[in-house]
Amino acid sequence: MVKSILICAALAAATLSGCTGLNADVHTSIPAAALQGERTYTIARTPSQDASADHPQFEAVLRDELAKHGFADASAQQAHYLLSIAYATRPATVGVDAADCAAGACGRPAEPPFSLFGERAYQHLLTLRFFERANGHEVYKVSAMSSDRDADPLHAMPTLVKSALANFPFGAPADWRVKLRADQAGGVPDVVSVKPVVQ
Structure with a gap:
């Protein structure tokens, strides 16, 4: 009896800690060669982003990661690119028919970690679009999608941002699977592997 209780407690702790790892699907729809x-x-x-209390926190995570790839934040008059950010969180059981979702990910999202308690799964989606400021041409677009048991989009932001920029800029093929490891301090997760999705 005691052994069974200890096993159940260990499984519950593993589930809540997310030690099963993190996964995200990434899709690019515009060639990386255009981002030069x-x-x-x-x-x-x-x-709505201007009015959102959460959006500045999201931008802070994104700016930090972009800086690691040599991108500098500039004024609207001096920047080479305009960056558009779109993100959403919805119950994973709801079907999605949106142009911005990752190919292959709209119908079959990456599975969230196993849960002993049957909590609802949520799907988180991030899309980044780069436009040349001078002419308005879209030159790069990347989407990242993950699933978990947490409805708070703020908690998904580090995973989505890190995945979307894991191999930045992504080249061919268009679809990738990013595996990550949670940061013990609750910060941005570490990328474990980036592999093309075999269709």
Whole structure:
């Protein structure tokens, strides 16, 4: 009886800690070769993002990761690129029919970690679009999608950002699977592997 209780407790702890690892599906729909200009950008916000209390935290994570890839935040007049950010969190059981979702990921999302308690699964989606400021041409687009048992989009942001920029800029093929390891301090996770998805 005691042994059974200890086993159940260990399984519950493993489930809650997420030690099964993190996965995200990444899709690019515009070739990376088009992203060749000076690596300066400014973020173009929607009115809802301007009004959101969460959005500044999301941008802070994104700016830190972009800096690691040599991108510098600049004024709207000096930036080479305008960066558009779109993200959403929804119950994973709801079907999605959206142009921005990753190919192959819309119908069959990456499975969230196993749960002993049957919590609802949620699907998190991030899309980054780079436009040349001078002419408005879209030159790069990448989407990242993950699933877990947490409805809070803030908790998914580090995983989505790290995945979308894991092999930045992604080249061919268009679809990739990123495996990550959670940061023990609760920060941005570490990338374990980046592999093309075999269709």
